[in-house]
Amino acid sequence: MTPALPTRAALRFAGVLWLVLASSGCKHEPPFVWVQDLPAQPAPPSSYVIGPGDLLNIRVWNQDGMSARVRVRSDGKISLPFLNDVVAAGYKPDALAEQIQVHVKAFLTNPVVTVVLEETKPLTVSLLGEIAKPGQYAMEPGAGVLHALASAGGLTDFAHRDRIFVLRDLNGQRARIRFDYEGLTRAEGRAAQFRLQSGDVVLVE
Numbered sequence: 001m002t003p004a005l006p007t008r009a010a011l012r013f014a015g016v017l018w019l020v021l022a023s024s025g026c027k028h029e030p031p032f033v034w035v036q037d038l039p040a041q042p043a044p045p046s047s048y049v050i051g052p053g054d055l056l057n058i059r060v061w062n063q064d065g066m067s068a069r070v071r072v073r074s075d076g077k078i079s080l081p082f083l084n085d086v087v088a089a090g091y092k093p094d095a096l097a098e099q100i101q102v103h104v105k106a107f108l109t110n111p112v113v114t115v116v117l118e119e120t121k122p123l124t125v126s127l128l129g130e131i132a133k134p135g136q137y138a139m140e141p142g143a144g145v146l147h148a149l150a151s152a153g154g155l156t157d158f159a160h161r162d163r164i165f166v167l168r169d170l171n172g173q174r175a176r177i178r179f180d181y182e183g184l185t186r187a188e189g190r191a192a193q194f195r196l197q198s199g200d201v202v203l204v205e
Contacts, residue, residue: 030176031176032165032176032177032178033175033176033177033178034177034178034179035166035177035178035179035183035189035190035191035194036183036189036190036191038177038190038194048092048093048117048120049090049091049092050072050088050089050090050091050092050093050096050117051072051076051089051090051120051121052072052073052074052075052076052089052121053071053072053074053120053121054071054072054088054117054119054120054121055069055070055071055072055117055118055119056069056070056071056072056078056088056093056096056115056116056117056118057069057115057116057118058070058078058080058097058100058113058114058115058116059113059114059116060100060104060108060111060112060113061111061112061113061114063108063111065081065082066080066081066082066104066107066108067081068080068081069118072088072089076088076089076090077089080100082104082107083100083103083104086099086100086103087099093115093116093117094115096115097113097114097115098113100113100115101113120140120141122138122139122140122141123138123139123140123141123143123196123197123198123200124136124137124138124139124198124199125137125138125139125143125148125196125198125199125200125201125202126200126201126202127148127149127151127152127201127202127204128201128202128203128204129159129203129204129205130155130156130158130159130160130204130205131149131152131153131154131155131156131159131202131204132152132153132154132155132156133152133153134152135152137151137152139151139196142195143195143196144184144191144192144194144195144196145164145166145179145184145191145194145196145202146184146185146187148196148202149164149184149202149204155181155204156204159204159205160204160205161180161181161182162180162181162182163178163204163205164178164179164180164181164184164202164203164204164205165177165178165179165202165203165204165205166179166194166196166200166201166202166203167200167201167202167203168197168199168200168201169199177194179191179194
């Protein structure tokens with residue numbers, strides 16, 4: 001017996017069902033930008049700018065009682081003997097020394113002040129996805145993506161080596177900056193020049 005041909009309504013229903021199933025299996029790709037298409041990052045400043053969390057060694061020449069090792073507070077200020085709070089964040093060490101000298105002149109004639117940066121606050125970066133040891137890591141200033149991946153034990157066997165992203169807040173929006181592992185290991189171009197910032201998220205898919 002010859003099987004009955006499907007009706008037009010049945011064909012239409014099958015077509016609609018196929019479209020629904022196909023669309024449900026598709027994943028929307030969030031927008032991203034390849035690292036090589038980013039504008040060049042500005043060159044680092046010629047001298048370090050002090051920020052909260054930094055540890056400073058402040059010496060007033062021949063005045064041990066006015067010298068101290070202090071950590072910059074979250075409000076950007078430091079406390080020194082004989083002085084009120086002094087704003088330190090945003091200054092380079094030499095500029096801060098000049099500011100402190102102005103304050104110390106109320107007690108000394110021609111004071112000589114030096115400021116030495118003993119310890120910088122590390123960057124805090126999160127690593128997620130197909131990473132051997134996902135989590136939050138402290139990085140030295142100037143660290144790149146490859147260094148962060150190595151700190152977390154590298155990629156898993158399921159990682160897509162061309163789907164490494166850095167998620168970063170830029171101008172109030174979340175940007176997805178894409179890297180491939182081979183480009184990182186070759187240490188060429190923008191991938192080699194890219195520097196992580198505190199708060200970045202490294203995501204491996």
